[in-house]
Amino acid sequence: MSDKNVSLPVARIAPPIAPGVPSTVGTDFLTTKLDALVQWAQKNSLWPMPFGTACCAIEFMSSVSSHYDLARFGAEVVRFSPRQADLMIIAGTVTDKQAPILRKIYDQMPEPKWVISMGVCACTGGFYRAYHVVQGVDEIVPVDVYVAGCPPTPENLIHGLIELQKRIQSGELARHREAKTYVPIRVGTDPQVESIPAYSKSVMAPGRAHGHELPEMADSAEAEAAKGGKA
Amino acid sequence: MSATLSPASGVSFAPVLERKFPDGSVHVERRPATDVPTVVATPETCIEAAGFLRDDPAAAYDLLLDLVAVDRLKLDGPASFRGDERFQLNALLYSTKRNEHLRLRVALPASDPRLPTLTEIWPASNWFEREAWDLMGIRFDGHPNLTRLLTHNGFVGHALRKDYEAGQRWLCTDEDVLQTALAAKTDLPEDVFETMTLNFGPSHPSTHGTLRIVLRVDGERIVAAESECGYLHRCFEKMSETHTYTQVIPYTDRLNYCSPMINGNGYARAVEQMLGIEIPARAKAVRVVLSEFSRIMDHMVCIGANLVDLGGLTTFWYSYQAREEIYSLLEACCGARLTSSYARIGGLSLDVPDNFVEWCRTLSKSVTTHIGEVNTLLTKNRIVQKRMSGTGVVTKEQAIAWGFTGPCLRASGVGYDVRKDKPYDGYDEVDFDVPVTTAGDNYSRYLVRMEEMRQSLRIIEQVIARLPGGPVVSNDYRVVLPPKEMVYNEMEGLIFHFKNVFEGIQVPAGEIYSYTEGANGELGYSIVSDGSGNPYRVKVRPPCFPLFAAFEKIIIGGMVSDAVATLGTLNIIAGELDR
Ligand code: SF4
Numbered sequence: 001m002s003d004k005n006v007s008l009p010v011a012r013i014a015p016p017i018a019p020g021v022p023s024t025v026g027t028d029f030l031t032t033k034l035d036a037l038v039q040w041a042q043k044n045s046l047w048p049m050p051f052g053t054a055c056c057a058i059e060f061m062s063s064v065s066s067h068y069d070l071a072r073f074g075a076e077v078v079r080f081s082p083r084q085a086d087l088m089i090i091a092g093t094v095t096d097k098q099a100p101i102l103r104k105i106y107d108q109m110p111e112p113k114w115v116i117s118m119g120v121c122a123c124t125g126g127f128y129r130a131y132h133v134v135q136g137v138d139e140i141v142p143v144d145v146y147v148a149g150c151p152p153t154p155e156n157l158i159h160g161l162i163e164l165q166k167r168i169q170s171g172e173l174a175r176h177r178e179a180k181t182y183v184p185i186r187v188g189t190d191p192q193v194e195s196i197p198a199y200s201k202s203v204m205a206p207g208r209a210h211g212h213e214l215p216e217m218a219d220s221a222e223a224e225a226a227k228g229g230k231a
Numbered sequence: 232m233s234a235t236l237s238p239a240s241g242v243s244f245a246p247v248l249e250r251k252f253p254d255g256s257v258h259v260e261r262r263p264a265t266d267v268p269t270v271v272a273t274p275e276t277c278i279e280a281a282g283f284l285r286d287d288p289a290a291a292y293d294l295l296l297d298l299v300a301v302d303r304l305k306l307d308g309p310a311s312f313r314g315d316e317r318f319q320l321n322a323l324l325y326s327t328k329r330n331e332h333l334r335l336r337v338a339l340p341a342s343d344p345r346l347p348t349l350t351e352i353w354p355a356s357n358w359f360e361r362e363a364w365d366l367m368g369i370r371f372d373g374h375p376n377l378t379r380l381l382t383h384n385g386f387v388g389h390a391l392r393k394d395y396e397a398g399q400r401w402l403c404t405d406e407d408v409l410q411t412a413l414a415a416k417t418d419l420p421e422d423v424f425e426t427m428t429l430n431f432g433p434s435h436p437s438t439h440g441t442l443r444i445v446l447r448v449d450g451e452r453i454v455a456a457e458s459e460c461g462y463l464h465r466c467f468e469k470m471s472e473t474h475t476y477t478q479v480i481p482y483t484d485r486l487n488y489c490s491p492m493i494n495g496n497g498y499a500r501a502v503e504q505m506l507g508i509e510i511p512a513r514a515k516a517v518r519v520v521l522s523e524f525s526r527i528m529d530h531m532v533c534i535g536a537n538l539v540d541l542g543g544l545t546t547f548w549y550s551y552q553a554r555e556e557i558y559s560l561l562e563a564c565c566g567a568r569l570t571s572s573y574a575r576i577g578g579l580s581l582d583v584p585d586n587f588v589e590w591c592r593t594l595s596k597s598v599t600t601h602i603g604e605v606n607t608l609l610t611k612n613r614i615v616q617k618r619m620s621g622t623g624v625v626t627k628e629q630a631i632a633w634g635f636t637g638p639c640l641r642a643s644g645v646g647y648d649v650r651k652d653k654p655y656d657g658y659d660e661v662d663f664d665v666p667v668t669t670a671g672d673n674y675s676r677y678l679v680r681m682e683e684m685r686q687s688l689r690i691i692e693q694v695i696a697r698l699p700g701g702p703v704v705s706n707d708y709r710v711v712l713p714p715k716e717m718v719y720n721e722m723e724g725l726i727f728h729f730k731n732v733f734e735g736i737q738v739p740a741g742e743i744y745s746y747t748e749g750a751n752g753e754l755g756y757s758i759v760s761d762g763s764g765n766p767y768r769v770k771v772r773p774p775c776f777p778l779f780a781a782f783e784k785i786i787i788g789g790m791v792s793d794a795v796a797t798l799g800t801l802n803i804i805a806g807e808l809d810r
Contacts (some may be wrong), residue, residue, distance in 0.1 A: 053463055054441075062554070065548055067552065080436040097504075150570060
C-alpha cells in the first residue's frame with residue numbers, strides 16, 4: 001500500500017477569494033476532501049470492542065497493557081459495549097453456542113464497523129475441528145483482517161491493526177464493501193498462500209452446521225424428534 | 232503398567248466394607264499402586280455405597296472431585312463387548328480428613344444407562360451429572376435439573392459417545408440460546424412487583440466473555456440466580472481421543488490459558504505414570520520452576536482482572552508487568568509466550584537457556600517488587616477491603632460439599648494442597664507454607680493468592696539453588712524421540728523415530744487418575760488407554776468447574792456488585808471450565 005493513501009491527501013494555503021481580494025480567513029487552514037478527513041479521523045480513533053472468549057483474549061490483554069500499549073496506535077479506548085465501538089476484535093474460539101451472541105453483538109455495533117479476527121480459532125476454527133466449534137467466524141460476521149497465530153503475538157495484532165488503518169484511510173474498505181468484492185487482509189501468514197475466501201462467500205446467518213447426516217442415535221425417540229425438527 | 236497389584240490396593244477400610252456389604256455387591260477392585268484405589272458398586276447399591284463412603288469415619292470421603300463417564304464401546308473390541316456394561320461412571324473422591332483419594336465405579340448397561348443421582352450425598356455432583364448426561368447420555372434419576380450443560384440446546388446426541396463423529400455440528404439459533412427457567416418464573420414466594428430478571432453475560436466485561444448468569448433481582452439484591460456455562464466448550468476431550476498422546480499436549484495448554492505450563496506438566500505426568508517411566512531430575516526441577524512462575528502469572532492476572540471488574544484499573548498494569556516478564560522467560564525456554572507446549576511425555580521438549588538460573592533469580596527479584604506494588608495498592612486499600620471483606624462468603628462445610636479445591640478451599644479454612652499433601656516432582660524436598668484463612672470471603676481469597684505467590688517464589692529460589700544438570704528428557708526411546716545422530720546413523724534409532732512419529736506413544740492398556748496442584752486447585756487427569764497410540768478417553772478434572780457451579784448459590788442475598796467481586800476472586804477460567 002502506497003504512503004500517499006495514508007496521509008491526508010491535499011493540504012494547501014487558501015487562495016485569494018478573487019483577484020485582488022485577499023482571503024478573509026487568513027492563511028492557516030487546510031482544505032481537503034470530506035471523505036479523506038472522515039477516514040483519517042476514523043482510522044485514528046478506533047474504539048475496539050474485544051469479543052474475547054479464550055486464550056487469545058489474554059494476548060489481547062497483553063497488547064493493551066503497559067508493555068505493548070495499543071494506545072500508541074490510536075485504538076486505546078476499549079469498550080465493552082458494542083454501541084460505543086466500531087472495531088470488533090474477535091479474540092478466541094467461537095463455539096456454536098456463542099455464535100448467535102456474536103452475531104447479535106455485531107449487529108448492535110453502529111456503522112461504520114470493522115472486524116479483526118484474532119488467532120486461528122477465530123479465523124478457521126484452528127485445531128478444534130470439533131462438534132461444537134465454529135469453523136471460522138466468517139461463517140457469522142464479515143471479517144476485514146485475519147491475524148494468524150495461536151495466539152498471535154501482540155506485535156502481530158498491532159500489525160493487523162495498522163493494516164486495517166491503512167485501508168480505512170484509503171477508503172478502499174468502504175468502496176469494496178459496497179460492491180461486495182472485498183478481499184480481506186491476512187497478517188502473519190505466508191504471503192504466498194493464495195485463495196482467501198471472498199467476502200461474498202461469508203454466510204451472514206448465525207451458525208451453520210456442516211450438513212452431515214444425522215448420527216445413529218441410541219436414543220431413537222430423540223433422534224426422530226431431531227430429524228423432524230432439524231432436517 | 233510397571234506397578235504391581237496390591238491386594239488391598241490402599242483401601243484401609245476394606246474389612247468394614249466387607250462387613251457392610253457381605254454379598255460383595257460393593258467391593259474393592261484391585262488397581263495398580265500408581266492409580267487411585269477403587270470401589271465398585273452397582274446402580275442399585277451405589278447410593279448406599281456412597282452414603283457409607285461419605286459418612287463412615289473409616290472412609291470419610293467428603294469431597295467429590297469429579298465424575299468421569301466412560302463409553303467402553305470400542306474398548307474391549309466389538310466381539311468381546313459385553314452389552315450390559317457399555318458405560319462406566321466413576322466418581323472421584325477425596326477425604327479431607329484422611330488425605331486419601333478413591334474412585335467409586337458403577338457399570339451401566341448400553342440401553343438406557345441410568346442410576347440414582349448423587350447430589351443428595353455430594354452436592355458438587357449436580358453439574359458433573361448434567362455434564363455426564365449432556366456428553367455421554369447417562370441419566371440420573373432424581374436429579375433436580377438434568378438438562379444440557381456444555382453443548383447448546385439445539386444439539387442432538389451425546390458427543391463423547393464413541394459412535395458420535397467428532398466433527399458433527401448442529402445449528403444453534405437464537406431460539407436455542409438458553410431461555411432460562413428463571414427468566415420465565417415469576418411466582419417466587421417473595422415476588423411482589425419489584426423483582427426483575429437481569430441477564431448477565433456471556434458478553435459482559437466481568438464475565439470474561441464466556442460465562443452467563445441470569446439473576447432475579449429485587450432492587451440491587453439478588454434473590455435467585457442461575458448460571459450457565461459451555462460458551463467455550465471446544466471439545467477438548469473428543470479432540471484428545473482423535474490425537475496421539477503427544478499431540479494432546481498443545482490442547483492441554485489451552486485449558487487454563489492463564490497458566491498453561493501447569494496443565495501440560497500434569498498431563499505429561501499422568502501419561503508417564505501409566506507408562507511407568509521416571510523423568511530426569513533436571514526436567515522435574517524445570518517443571519517445578521516454570522509451574523510456580525505460571526502460578527504467579529495466574530494469580531497476578533486473577534487479582535488484576537478482579538480489580539478491573541471492581542473499577543480499579545491501575546493494579547492491572549502492575550500485575551500485568553509481572554506477566555510480561557515471566558513470558559520472556561518462557562519464550563526463551565520454549566519459544567512461545569503463552570501457549571508453551573513445553574512438556575513432553577518423558578520430560579521437556581528442549582533444555583533451558585544457559586543463563587536460566589541467573590534469569591530466574593533476576594526475575595524472582597522483579598516479581599517480588601511487582602507483588603509488593605500490588606500489595607501496596609490493594610491490601611490496605613479501604614475501598615478494596617469494603618468491597619471484598621464479608622462478601623461472597625463460603626463456609627468450610629460449603630466449600631467441601633461443593634467440591635472446592637485450591638485457593639478457594641484454603642481461603643475457607645481447609646489446608647489441602649496437592650503439593651504438600653501428595654507431593655510430586657520433588658515438592659517434598661522444598662520448604663514452603665500453605666496459606667490458609669478461615670473467613671472464606673473474597674478478601675481471604677485475595678490474601679491467599681497473594682501469599683501463595685510469595686511462597687511460589689520461595690519454592691523457585693530453593694529449586695534453582697540446586698538445579699540438577701543432565702538431560703531434560705528421558706532416554707527411553709519408546710516414548711521420546713531419539714537424538715538426530717542416532718536416527719541418521721543407527722537402524723534402531725530410525726525405527727524408534729518412525730514408530731514414535733507414525734504410531735504415537737504406545738501406552739499400555741489401563742486407567743489412571745493423576746492429579747497435580749493447578750493454579751485454581753486440584754487439576755486431575757483421568758486417562759483410559761486401550762493400548763493404542765491415541766488415548767481412549769481423557770477427562771480433565773477442571774478446578775474451576777465446581778467453583779462456577781457453586782457461584783449461583785454463593786451470590787444469593789448479596790448485591791449485584793458483590794457478585795462481580797465474587798466471580799473475580801473465584802477466578803473462573805472458561806477454557807478450563809468448559810474445556
Ligand atoms: S487461536 Fe490458539 S490461542 Fe487463540 S483462542 Fe484459539 S487456541 Fe487459543
